[in-house]
Amino acid sequence: MKKTKNTYTVFRQPTSEEMEYAVTVITPVYNGEKFLSKSIDSVIEQSIGFDKIEYILIDDCSTDRSKEIISEYATKYDNIIVVSLDCNSGSPGRPRNIGVELASAPYITFLDADDWLDPNGIQALYEILEETGDPYVVGRTLKVDGNGLSVVGEHQCCKERRSVSPFSIPHIFHHLGPTARMMRTSFIREQQIKFPEMKFAEDKQFFIDVLTQCKTISTTKKPIYYANRLNDTVKTRLTNQTNILQKTNYNFQIVRYILKRELDVEVEKMIVNRMIEFDLMRRMFTTAHFKNTKLKLIYYYLIKQMLKTTKKLPYDISENFLQPLHKVIYELILEGKYGAVTKLLEWEEKTKVKEVIIQNEQPYYVTPFSEEKYKYIPVPMYITFQDHYCEAGKYVLHFQVFGEQTSAITDVLFRDGKNAHNDFVLPVTVNEKGEGVLECNFDVLKELPPAYYSIFVRYNDYMKTNIRQLNKNEMTYPYGNREFNFCHTAYSNVALRIK
Numbered sequence: 001m002k003k004t005k006n007t008y009t010v011f012r013q014p015t016s017e018e019m020e021y022a023v024t025v026i027t028p029v030y031n032g033e034k035f036l037s038k039s040i041d042s043v044i045e046q047s048i049g050f051d052k053i054e055y056i057l058i059d060d061c062s063t064d065r066s067k068e069i070i071s072e073y074a075t076k077y078d079n080i081i082v083v084s085l086d087c088n089s090g091s092p093g094r095p096r097n098i099g100v101e102l103a104s105a106p107y108i109t110f111l112d113a114d115d116w117l118d119p120n121g122i123q124a125l126y127e128i129l130e131e132t133g134d135p136y137v138v139g140r141t142l143k144v145d146g147n148g149l150s151v152v153g154e155h156q157c158c159k160e161r162r163s164v165s166p167f168s169i170p171h172i173f174h175h176l177g178p179t180a181r182m183m184r185t186s187f188i189r190e191q192q193i194k195f196p197e198m199k200f201a202e203d204k205q206f207f208i209d210v211l212t213q214c215k216t217i218s219t220t221k222k223p224i225y226y227a228n229r230l231n232d233t234v235k236t237r238l239t240n241q242t243n244i245l246q247k248t249n250y251n252f253q254i255v256r257y258i259l260k261r262e263l264d265v266e267v268e269k270m271i272v273n274r275m276i277e278f279d280l281m282r283r284m285f286t287t288a289h290f291k292n293t294k295l296k297l298i299y300y301y302l303i304k305q306m307l308k309t310t311k312k313l314p315y316d317i318s319e320n321f322l323q324p325l326h327k328v329i330y331e332l333i334l335e336g337k338y339g340a341v342t343k344l345l346e347w348e349e350k351t352k353v354k355e356v357i358i359q360n361e362q363p364y365y366v367t368p369f370s371e372e373k374y375k376y377i378p379v380p381m382y383i384t385f386q387d388h389y390c391e392a393g394k395y396v397l398h399f400q401v402f403g404e405q406t407s408a409i410t411d412v413l414f415r416d417g418k419n420a421h422n423d424f425v426l427p428v429t430v431n432e433k434g435e436g437v438l439e440c441n442f443d444v445l446k447e448l449p450p451a452y453y454s455i456f457v458r459y460n461d462y463m464k465t466n467i468r469q470l471n472k473n474e475m476t477y478p479y480g481n482r483e484f485n486f487c488h489t490a491y492s493n494v495a496l497r498i499k
Contacts, residue, residue, distance in 0.1 A: 026099030032113030042116035058095035093195030139224035148418035
């Protein structure tokens with residue numbers, strides 16, 4: 001038989017009984033031998049019990065030992081199903097679609113072959129879907145790289161939510177990878193949702209389709225998924241084999257697809273905003289290729305072509321931009337002032353501690369432009385250090401808040417810069433004048449492991465900003481057998497070092 005990319009073979013261990021699984025885990029595999037065993041073991045060691053998991057691994061014609069590794073596991077476990085594609089598909093979309101077709105459990109979740117799951121990850125998501133009846137739940141994804149552990153997509157895992165509209169969550173479309181989420185299998189099939197077979201951005205389209213079809217979803221703060229971004233994965237990840245111009249063309253396809261769907265206009269705005277502001281502008285401008293190339297006009301031309309696509313929309317897409325800086329870049333591109341865009345981007349990257357002025361109680365960055373229109377860029381929130389001291393076994397910090405988001409402040413977050421597992425949240429009070437006070441008991445702090453903690457004021461659930469201390473004012477306080485140093489960072493922010 002002539003081989004095509006649509007043909008595949010399924011290998012399963014013969015068994016005398018029909019198994020009823022709780023969850024199907026789907027893993028596309030292509031040349032993932034270095035971390036594949038760690039990934040598979042993380043599924044086997046799930047607290048829900050591996051006997052409740054159907055594990056489908058789809059080999060996309062690997063040229064290393066990947067197929068041999070998954071075959072060895074399959075001989076040991078009846079619930080591991082190996083699928084072998086006859087031709088390489090060139091996209092994780094095709095293997096994932098096969099996994100969805102073959103899944104027999106009521107819920108499905110995805111795991112890439114070089115990532116791994118938290119031991120309680122599947123149990124946490126499964127219990128929430130059982131409790132709520134929702135078709136979708138998402139938890140915390142932690143990125144693993146040379147700098148340690150950091151949170152990805154914090155908007156969707158900053159709090160416990162149950163059965164809420166997906167559109168009630170700010171920026172719900174800003175992270176659309178397959179990580180840390182579980183879905184009802186029947187929902188995916190009934191809605192006929194499939195991954196497009198693209199080399200890049202296939203997950204964006206899939207999860208846009210999922211979220212726009214869900215009436216309610218749930219979220220959890222619990223750690224679920226570890227996304228491996230260590231240097232060893234650079235060569236095997238498809239996203240690293242796709243250059244920025246190819247990625248831009250795929251993003252064009254997604255935007256055109258969304259506009260053809262004729263969604264509710266407010267939902268469409270949310271999605272188009274993400275695609276334009278972050279995928280086609282911000283991410284493009286932060287790539288090493290863009291920064292180093294002398295052919296920046298090519299990039300500006302591509303963005304302008306995409307902006308033409310949105311010209312006939314009944315709204316200004318920049319109205320919903322998250323960052324005022326992006327709106328200025330957007331306007332400069334429309335005006336054809338590409339040299340000014342380059343100058344602004346270079347200033348934004350190189351000026352780590354930016355000058356801020358306050359006008360009518362509103363903060364503004366001072367840019368290198370002399371033209372009044374672009375000289376001052378609004379800052380969503382700016383917080384300045386006023387004073388701090390220790391008394392009666394607690395640390396007290398006074399600060400001043402400027403900006404339009406003062407009423408949206410929720411709390412203060414202390415987070416270990418190397419390990420996002422080490423964080424804790426404290427209440428904070430801010431009055432109508434923007435005067436804020438944080439009080440922290442040292443009996444709480446002494447339970448934290450030694451580390452360097454960034455201190456953030458959070459607003460709108462997950463957005464956060466530092467407390468700027470322009471004049472160095474550090475303080476060290478011994479308590480018990482520990483030493484607490486409230487220090488001044490290289491970027492002039494307040495932080496905490498615990499020894």
